[in-house]
Amino acid sequence: MEARYAFYFILLTYSIFSFIIQRKMNKHRLTLCAALAVATLGAVSCTRTSEQEQATEAVASEQDLGQLFDNYFEARLKLFPMEATAIADNRYNDQLPNDISQEHTQQVRQLYQSYLEKINKIDRSALSPQEQVSYDIFKYEMQVSLEGLDMPSRLLPINQFWGLPITMAQLGSGSGNQPFKTPEDYQDFLGRIQGFSVWGDTAIANMRRGMSVGIVLPRTITQKILPQLQAMLVDDPSKSIYWAPINNLPASFSAAQKDSIRQAYTSAINEQVVPTYKKLYDFMQQEYLPVSRATTGISGIKGGDDYYRYLVRYWTTTDMTPDQIFEIGQQEVARIRSEMEQVKEQVGFKGDLQAFFKYVNDNPKFTPYKSPEQVLNAYRDIEQRMQPQLSQLFGITPESKFEVRQTEAFRAASASAEYNPPAPDGSRPGIFYVPVLDASTYNVVGMESLFLHEAIPGHHYQISIQQEQEGLPKFRQYAWYGAFGEGWALYSESLGKELGLYTDPYQYFGRLSDEMHRAIRLVVDVGMHAKGWTREQAIQYSLDNELTSREAAVAEIERYMVIPGQALSYKIGELKIKELRQRAEKALGDDFDIKAFHDEILMSGVMPLAVLEKKMETWIAKQKKS
Incomplete structure (x- = not known):
């Protein structure tokens, strides 16, 4: 060497x-x-x-x-050593800087x-x-x-959807990016536990600063965080989610190594993990909850209007104003609602759209599963059915392996279906996580579009191909821009018929409902954060326009409350990719090659939408000359 x-x-x-x-x-x-x-x-x-x-x-x-x-x-x-761990670069696996x-x-x-x-x-x-x-x-x-860096995010370090208290639990469970294969791996995570204790103290100090200047979470959000923190308070370390890697100690470890690791994790959970969650819980219950705000949107905090305008630019990678996005959202809701009416008539349903939503939600024929494994196998079957058609739409395909897994129980209640990228070295596959709280109530409608979005050819194709592209600088190989990444995933849902799916009108209705879900986000996100909408108004708007339950609508609206602007990225990105495809089809006519178009979109990885548009215009011009 x-x-x-x-x-x-x-x-x-x-x-x-x-x-x-x-x-x-x-x-x-x-x-x-x-x-x-x-x-x-x-x-x-x-x-x-x-x-x-x-x-x-x-x-x-x-x-x-x-x-x-x-x-x-x-x-x-x-x-940012957690980013290194995510790409299987293990040099910093023991480090957890106090990033707030x-x-x-x-x-x-x-x-x-x-x-x-x-x-x-x-x-x-x-x-x-x-x-x-x-x-x-x-x-x-x-x-x-x-x-x-000039925005107040450090004063709002915890929420119910994402943040270090949740991320640490996922890493500590052994089901996330943190490896637990060698004695050194186990030792590394003890370093992160120590860093988490320091982070917890700073989080409390930051939130107290936020309280002093009127930058606090909505009360309904604080109430959702409390049970999440409380779930981590255990008297017996073996009952902690952080004990899961101890239950799975590799057989190759010696007896002495296993004993040493068990003792170290017993001490770490008792003396660092549980006390950190306890301090956070006590603070939020006793000090923070009483002063949490009654308002819904980020405009309710000091400087909230400017903060939201920044977040809109950050998540959409455009200069669009909240008002422009709100108008687009209303137009898309109206368009998709019209298509939903057509499907309702196609299946012969008598009644209005609200009644049809209720029918699809409540009819037992749409909840055929009895076990989580049946749900997971249904997603695996979708992959098998679409596999033969993928080669007609894509020239480049990922080399990374892919799996469907059930979301861990400790976070399933507040989790959405999601994709976790593969490790570049092949040590971890791309994982499509599916939360299944009760298999008997898991609705089959919309499963095809969900798989297209979260798995193939959505996030798994986009992220894996990006990571595998030789010649890209590393900052691009592992980059993420929501408007591109989520926009691509939503665009992927529109490819269902081309991939042999959506033959069942109810599955197509599920696809329309998922698209409606993203269109609604444009309205309710801007509504809450820039137009004074209440949480209840936003929830009702969702229930009026999409196939969802009240419980799911509440969880989604509360997600948008704590991550302003993020939900805008999906539809704005999808609309741009569709626009670019239409532009290429019109310019190239019979010479348009859908495989070449998709490959060109994916091969350079995520980027701001303006950069993507410039890149694809150059590609179209080259295709016309060739």
Whole structure:
């Protein structure tokens, strides 16, 4: 290994030295050539030398840019070690920085600011088309990330949907990204438990600061968090979710190793895990709940209007205003509702749409399952039925493995179906998690569209192909932009008929209901956070327009309450991808190739929608010439 690195160092040194000498020689030649041109009008050879110099400088710029990206990614992983764990880079598995502290925020600010200054020194015009895309994405990311550091998110570190108390429990259960395969793995997570204790103290301090300036959660949200925290308070460490890896100690461990690990985890759970959750629970129950706000939207906090406008830009990667999004949402709700009426008439149902919603929700024929495994197998069957048609729509397919799993019991009650990406090294498959609280009430309607979105060809194709693309900078291989990623997943739902699904009108109705769900989000998210809608108004709007239960509608609306703007990304991204497909079909006519279109969308990974649009316009122009 050392000899190989020495060779690379020598090669790199030689390349740099040669490049410097070459640039100096070109500079002298150009000066001499220019002088000769004045005397003899012999400009041809000068032009050729100038072109050579420009080509050399372009290569140098790309090399500088590639190194800049590599350096940034390495620096970022040190500040965000959970991101490293997610991609199976185990160097920082014992670290959990206090990412809501002022010190960490300042370190992150310095990172973004320094790399924004670095990228601004690169000559974009000298880059190749692919490098220009990377340049545009990177610069956008630095600018938006810097702006986000001035927002009050650190004063709202906990909610019922996501956050470190939930993430740590998932990691500690052994079912998440944290590996538990070696004694070192078990030791690593003890380091994160210690970091979690420090984080918990800072979370309380931050929330007290928020209380002092009127930046607090809605009361209904605080009430949902309390039982989640309370569930982690156990007297017996073996009853903790954090004990699950101890129940699965590898047989290869020696008896002494197993005893040592059991003792260490007993102490960690008793002395760090449970006390941290207990402090958080007591604080939120005794201090925070009484001052939690009665308002619904983020506009109810100090600076909330500006914060929401930022979040809209952040999640949609556009400059659209809340009012524009609200109007689009209303138009989409009306369009989809009309299609729902058509399906209702197709199946011969007598009654209005509300009655049809109730029929589909309550009729026993739509809840045929008796066990969670039957539900999971039904999703696996969907994959098998669509598999033959995938090659007609995609030239590039993922190499990463894929599994369907039931969501862990400790988080199932508040979880939605979701996708967890694979590890790049193949050590962890892509996982489609399905929460099944009661299999006998699990409704079959909408399962096909859900699978298309969360699994194949939605998130599994998009994320896996992105990670597997050679030549992409790492910051792009592992990037995430909701407007692109969720937009692609929602667009994938529209491919059902092309993939041999939606032959049952009720499954197509489920697809329309899922699309309606995303259209409703545009209305209720903006309604709550920018137009003064109450939680109850938003819940009722959902119940009036989609196939859902009151319990599900409440969970969704409360999700939007604590993550303003995130729910906008799905529909805004989907509409842009559909627009680009229509534009390509119109421009290319019979030469339009759906496989080539999908491959072009996916092969470069996620990016802001404006960058995607520019990239696809270039692709369309090239297709027209070929």
